[in-house]
Amino acid sequence: MCVQCNKRVYEMEKITVDTIIYHKACFRCVVCGRMLSLGNYSAMDGQMYCKTDFMKTIKMKGGLFFYLLSCRFW
Ligand SMILES: [Zn+2]
Numbered sequence: 001m002c003v004q005c006n007k008r009v010y011e012m013e014k015i016t017v018d019t020i021i022y023h024k025a026c027f028r029c030v031v032c033g034r035m036l037s038l039g040n041y042s043a044m045d046g047q048m049y050c051k052t053d054f055m056k057t058i059k060m061k062g063g064l065f066f067y068l069l070s071c072r073f074w
C-alpha cells in the first residue's frame with residue numbers, strides 16, 4: 001500500500017524508503033509537488049522534500065542552529 005494515496009502498489013511503480021512504500025508518482029515534495037527520485041530527496045518528520053525546500057524548511061525551523069554553524073565555518 002502506498003502511504004500517500006492508500007492504493008495498492010505494483011512492483012514496477014514502487015519506491016521503497018526505509019520500509020515505507022510509495023508510488024513513483026506519489027513520491028513528491030510536500031512543498032512544491034515536484035516528483036522525487038531515490039537519489040534526490042530529503043526526509044524530515046516523515047515528510048518528503050526536494051533538496052531546495054528541505055534547506056528552506058531547515059532554515060525556518062533551525063535558523064539559530066544554522067547561524068551558529070555558519071559562524072563556526074566562516
Ligand atoms: Zn500512491
Ligand SMILES: [Zn+2]
Binds near residue numbers: 034050052
Ligand atoms: Zn520542493
